Amino acid sequence: MGHFLYDLFYRTDVLLDAWRTAAHQSWAMRGWPVVILDVLFQLGWAAAAAVFLAVNALFIIWFERKLAARIQIRRGPNRVGPWGILQTLADTGKMLIKEDIIPDAADRGVFKAAPLMVLASTFLLFVVLPFGRGLVPADLNVGLLYFLAIGGLSVIGILAGGWASNNKYSLMGGMRSAAQIVSYEVPAVLTVLSIALLAGSLKLGDIVRAQPAFGYILLQPVGFLLFLTASNAEINRGPFDLPESDSELVSGFVTEYSAMRFAIFFLAEYTNLFLAGAFAATLFLGGWRGPLLPPVAWFLIKSYFVVFLLIWIRWTFPRLRVDHLMAFSWKVLLPLALANLFITAVLVKVL
Amino acid sequence: MRNVTFGNRDKMPPTARGTVPAATVVQPLPSASATSDEFLLNIGPQHPATHGVLRVVVTMDGEVVKDIVPHIGYVHRGLEKLFENRTYEQIIPFTDRTDYLSAIANNFAYVRGVEMLLGLEVPRKVEYMRVLMAELNRIASHLLWLAAYGLDMGAFTPFLYAFRDREEIVAMIEEASGGRLTTNYFRVGGFVHDLPKDFFARLRKFLARFGKALNELDTLLVENAIFVARTRGVGVIGKERAVSYGMTGPCLRASNAAFDVRRDMPYSIYPSLEFEIPVGRNGDTWDRSWVRIEEMRQSLAILRQAMEGFPEGEHRARAPRNIEPPAGEVYSAVEGPRGEIGFYIVSDGTRKPYRVKMRKPSFSNFSALPEILRGLKIADLVAVMGSLDLVVPEIDR
Amino acid sequence: MYAPLERGPIGRVLSGIASLGKGLWITLAYMFRKPITVQYPEQRVVLPLRFRGRLVMPVDPEKGTNRCTACMRCVNICPNHSIDIEKQTGPDGAPLPKPAKYLYNLGTCMFCNLCVEVCPFFALVMSDEHELATTDRGGFVRDLAAEKYRLTGKKASWWQRKFRGSDSGE
Numbered sequence A: 001m002g003h004f005l006y007d008l009f010y011r012t013d014v015l016l017d018a019w020r021t022a023a024h025q026s027w028a029m030r031g032w033p034v035v036i037l038d039v040l041f042q043l044g045w046a047a048a049a050a051v052f053l054a055v056n057a058l059f060i061i062w063f064e065r066k067l068a069a070r071i072q073i074r075r076g077p078n079r080v081g082p083w084g085i086l087q088t089l090a091d092t093g094k095m096l097i098k099e100d101i102i103p104d105a106a107d108r109g110v111f112k113a114a115p116l117m118v119l120a121s122t123f124l125l126f127v128v129l130p131f132g133r134g135l136v137p138a139d140l141n142v143g144l145l146y147f148l149a150i151g152g153l154s155v156i157g158i159l160a161g162g163w164a165s166n167n168k169y170s171l172m173g174g175m176r177s178a179a180q181i182v183s184y185e186v187p188a189v190l191t192v193l194s195i196a197l198l199a200g201s202l203k204l205g206d207i208v209r210a211q212p213a214f215g216y217i218l219l220q221p222v223g224f225l226l227f228l229t230a231s232n233a234e235i236n237r238g239p240f241d242l243p244e245s246d247s248e249l250v251s252g253f254v255t256e257y258s259a260m261r262f263a264i265f266f267l268a269e270y271t272n273l274f275l276a277g278a279f280a281a282t283l284f285l286g287g288w289r290g291p292l293l294p295p296v297a298w299f300l301i302k303s304y305f306v307v308f309l310l311i312w313i314r315w316t317f318p319r320l321r322v323d324h325l326m327a328f329s330w331k332v333l334l335p336l337a338l339a340n341l342f343i344t345a346v347l348v349k350v351l
Numbered sequence B: 001m002r003n004v005t006f007g008n009r010d011k012m013p014p015t016a017r018g019t020v021p022a023a024t025v026v027q028p029l030p031s032a033s034a035t036s037d038e039f040l041l042n043i044g045p046q047h048p049a050t051h052g053v054l055r056v057v058v059t060m061d062g063e064v065v066k067d068i069v070p071h072i073g074y075v076h077r078g079l080e081k082l083f084e085n086r087t088y089e090q091i092i093p094f095t096d097r098t099d100y101l102s103a104i105a106n107n108f109a110y111v112r113g114v115e116m117l118l119g120l121e122v123p124r125k126v127e128y129m130r131v132l133m134a135e136l137n138r139i140a141s142h143l144l145w146l147a148a149y150g151l152d153m154g155a156f157t158p159f160l161y162a163f164r165d166r167e168e169i170v171a172m173i174e175e176a177s178g179g180r181l182t183t184n185y186f187r188v189g190g191f192v193h194d195l196p197k198d199f200f201a202r203l204r205k206f207l208a209r210f211g212k213a214l215n216e217l218d219t220l221l222v223e224n225a226i227f228v229a230r231t232r233g234v235g236v237i238g239k240e241r242a243v244s245y246g247m248t249g250p251c252l253r254a255s256n257a258a259f260d261v262r263r264d265m266p267y268s269i270y271p272s273l274e275f276e277i278p279v280g281r282n283g284d285t286w287d288r289s290w291v292r293i294e295e296m297r298q299s300l301a302i303l304r305q306a307m308e309g310f311p312e313g314e315h316r317a318r319a320p321r322n323i324e325p326p327a328g329e330v331y332s333a334v335e336g337p338r339g340e341i342g343f344y345i346v347s348d349g350t351r352k353p354y355r356v357k358m359r360k361p362s363f364s365n366f367s368a369l370p371e372i373l374r375g376l377k378i379a380d381l382v383a384v385m386g387s388l389d390l391v392v393p394e395i396d397r
Numbered sequence C: 001m002y003a004p005l006e007r008g009p010i011g012r013v014l015s016g017i018a019s020l021g022k023g024l025w026i027t028l029a030y031m032f033r034k035p036i037t038v039q040y041p042e043q044r045v046v047l048p049l050r051f052r053g054r055l056v057m058p059v060d061p062e063k064g065t066n067r068c069t070a071c072m073r074c075v076n077i078c079p080n081h082s083i084d085i086e087k088q089t090g091p092d093g094a095p096l097p098k099p100a101k102y103l104y105n106l107g108t109c110m111f112c113n114l115c116v117e118v119c120p121f122f123a124l125v126m127s128d129e130h131e132l133a134t135t136d137r138g139g140f141v142r143d144l145a146a147e148k149y150r151l152t153g154k155k156a157s158w159w160q161r162k163f164r165g166s167d168s169g170e
Helices: A002-011 A012-030 A034-069 A087-097 A108-128 A143-151 A156-163 A168-199 A203-209 A221-234 A259-284 A295-316 A322-350 B081-083 B089-100 B100-117 B126-154 B157-177 B199-222 B225-231 B239-245 B283-306 B361-367 B369-373 B381-386 B392-396 C007-031 C073-077 C114-118 C151-164
Strands: B038-043 B055-061 B062-073 B328-335 B340-346 B355-359 C083-089 C093-104 C142-143
Touching: A002 A012, A002 B283, A012 A034, A012 A203, A012 C151, A034 A087, A034 A108, A034 A259, A034 A295, A034 B038, A034 C007, A108 A143, A108 A259, A143 A203, A156 A259, A156 B055, A168 A203, A168 A259, A168 A322, A203 A259, A221 A259, A221 A295, A221 A322, A259 A295, A295 B038, A295 C007, A322 B225, B055 C083, B062 B369, B081 B089, B081 B355, B089 B355, B089 B392, B089 C114, B100 B126, B100 B328, B100 B340, B126 B157, B126 B199, B126 B283, B126 B381, B157 B199, B157 C007, B199 B283, B199 C007, B225 B283, B225 B381, B225 C007, B239 B361, B283 B369, B283 B381, B361 B392, C073 C083, C073 C114
Parallel strands: none
Antiparallel strands: B038 B055, B055 B062, B328 B340, B340 B355, C083 C093, C093 C142
């Protein structure tokens, strides 16, 4: 029993592989098509990711609210469940029973599809995330490229949401948001390129293995800060949340969304927060590596540490104005990222 | 009417003469032409950023503001007419409610005016108590301004830090008067009750703690790089233009004009207190924020001096039960947190005033908004309106 | 005193970054401090003695009845005309110095305390009741004389000290 538990936590990939080969053989013996087994396996991964998404949203929203409250010398939710853990459940229940309003002149098909587009792009990113040693749904050879490409897909959903609302402020908010995401992709890509240079591969599993004990953060401190800032801006959070702010004049693209559709945008935003943390942890902090604890635990600890940093930043600083946002990305982050890439390339070649 | 008695009119500074350009006169709604990029944006009356029930119609050309037409009057309660039908004591609780954040300053201005009409001298202890209350009120009002301004800018935490400090002040005032915001504490001749026994102990504790808390708020919001980038050089108004609009208070002092009612039209014990008047250099939004933070520091200094020199005495002078000042008129002004609060009281010898006109700083400060905002981007509107520290009930009365 | 001069470009960049760091340090320090929340309704804030809650006409424990003589001073001074008094009539139809009905309109009262100050018999007190929200507008006008309110706690002893003349100015 002890062996099995140890294997379950510390050698999950070995266990899974063994189970998979056994299942393959058993199916092959009975003459069932093995291809269906592979499909079922992948569906199992997808289901696990979906469950993780839901549980993570529950936890991360509670974490943010409690942390924000502590910064603001107050308590945060503490009535629903012990320490308020079930608060998110209560809020989700509230959102489910709300009336689903679709504006009259809105483009109905696009209106209904927009939240799902954003959620889809978020969900697709789980494919390359290394949860633990060998625990990747699909360790693509171009994992890093996949992450950057799919990460930019949410722009389509945001533009669709802004357009379909038939509200000029939503449209402006959606376009601003899209411009912001696209602008901050560039420094993110360049920073991630430096990591790829150091690791010598685009495969995320290899990048984790190639890192020294502490991760690349010691070799790329500026890169880490750049990536953190760029991710913060890409998930429309923190000092960069002008498009969705409620005290500015132009309300964001989610204005016309109510009930479950809004809940899906909300869910996508918090999942994006987790993914930003997870990728920062994978690329800079050493992913699932660490002594004593199981790899999955290390992965989660490091991801939530970066999430903590992002929450801390959000509740400390005021918002950036729109033109400052763009200027900051193009005039400050981009030159810094280029310089970082240049220096990394030179050092990699020389050393 | 007999004998005109003006408060300090001969000491008032000369007004700046100048023509007001036609563009700043309130015009009917401009019609945006169909071929240009101009469109009208209506902000309010319900809007989280307007600090009250205020409506502003902005003519925009793309992102740039071309003209602003403000519409006020949503909170008009007819107070000046109401005062004509209330006795002098009954008016005092209403003066609280014109600007609920500087209730004590409003009380002060009005009660001083009535005492000038009556020719009533108040004991020295009353003067010291009045200065203590007024400066506490100033700090509380500026803290609320900081909290709301931070919220407009997207910084959510200074709100709670400022309110924690404000809670201490408001609790002190509540112990003394019974009310937190609408205090109704001043009376003609002094105060309703004396200061409670543990007032000075609490004040001492507050003074010991607040300097550090103020530095924290300063670092967190006003010195923050993002805030500075958003406010430096934004919403500039020059010294002559500010004076010509009748702006007073921190908005005027930020534009390099050192005018403070406590210095230039002195009242109460202010001539004997040592404090500095913070003056900005550029007249932009950052200067207005800086001036308010510095004023809070100077208020701390004033509070310390008033506490140290606090005399013994009565908390209320002997005033007649029915206040019937002789016929005459008076203008009494104090430096409120937003600027010069003035009460022009005309008495006809009866128990009710003939006319009470209130001069409110937010009204004049707000009138400069079209000029300040012309040519700026729409994203700056929130920053500039917040920095003017408007309280709409004061504008509308 | 004048505003500080603007720094040069390098100074601005360095002080900007420093200000961001200082801000983060302040919020980090606050994460570990005790929150100041008063968990309502289980915990309540201690109200000061002079707190101006709802108006009440308390029963004098020695007399067994309220102290009002229907002199109408409170009616005349209320700025909002929130008080109305009906005097009791004696057997011969002449009015007695006692209120038959003391009608107080909670909806228009602005809790200014003028009625309490002007009453020469200390018949009125502003109690500690502040949780006055209701869904029924009809319940606003109350007869305070019929209510026979009993003050308790510090406010009661404060009130009694006032009309016994031993109030030390609290």
